[in-house]
Amino acid sequence: MTVSDEGRTPVVSVYVGLGSNLENPARQIMRALAALGEIPDTRLLEQSSLYISKPLGPRNQPDFVNAVAALATSLTPEALLASLQAIETRQGRNRDSGRRWGPRTLDLDLLVYGDRMIETPALTVPHPGIGQRSFVLLPLQEIAPDYVIPGLGALKTLVEECDRTGIHKLDHDTL
Ligand code: 5RY
Ligand code: CA
Numbered sequence: 245m246t247v248s249d250e251g252r253t254p255v256v257s258v259y260v261g262l263g264s265n266l267e268n269p270a271r272q273i274m275r276a277l278a279a280l281g282e283i284p285d286t287r288l289l290e291q292s293s294l295y296i297s298k299p300l301g302p303r304n305q306p307d308f309v310n311a312v313a314a315l316a317t318s319l320t321p322e323a324l325l326a327s328l329q330a331i332e333t334r335q336g337r338n339r340d341s342g343r344r345w346g347p348r349t350l351d352l353d354l355l356v357y358g359d360r361m362i363e364t365p366a367l368t369v370p371h372p373g374i375g376q377r378s379f380v381l382l383p384l385q386e387i388a389p390d391y392v393i394p395g396l397g398a399l400k401t402l403v404e405e406c407d408r409t410g411i412h413k414l415d416h417d418t419l
């Protein structure tokens with residue numbers, strides 16, 4: 245490392261999960277993907293297809309549209325999280341109008357941050373539950389087929405073991 249690198253944060257590979265089930269979910273996800281590309285000190289590397297999925301957890305809510313994006317960032321996990329929350333807020337996310345796990349215009353989850361394991365009051369990374377959730381695993385597999393999720397293992401194995409009912413890639417006929 246050269247002297248001029250002092251104080252500079254390394255570039256880290258990050259995966260972000262996107263979800264929406266209110267106010268034209270597919271549009272919300274497209275708009276959020278564009279917004280991810282505008283985060284400072286961050287590049288949008290890859291984006292998955294959009295998937296339509298039955299709600300897991302509370303079931304009496306609209307179907308979700310989900311996707312996953314790969315980013316490269318020199319932001320800290322906390323700074324990146326703040327950027328993700330600002331995008332959620334811009335797209336009409338109302339954090340207290342919510343029953344827990346209720347419908348939302350946009351949910352952005354920091355799924356993975358390099359190989360870091362993080363447990364703070366604000367942030368758990370890898371994101372809890374991603375090892376079982378088809379709406380994360382299938383889009384992630386599209387953009388990172390050989391990926392091994394830190395602490396959870398090979399994506400291929402997790403995909404084989406997950407329940408894939410109620411999830412479909414969104415194509416032009418489905419829209
Ligand atoms: C379970 C419980 C809570 C799974 C379980 C949540 C999404 C969960 C969703 C989403 C789809 C939630 C968190 N067992 N369903 N449910 N997509 N978010 N399809 O983004 F995910 S609430
Ligand atoms: Ca979230």
Ligand code: CA
Pocket residue numbers: 263351353
């Ligand atoms: Ca979520």
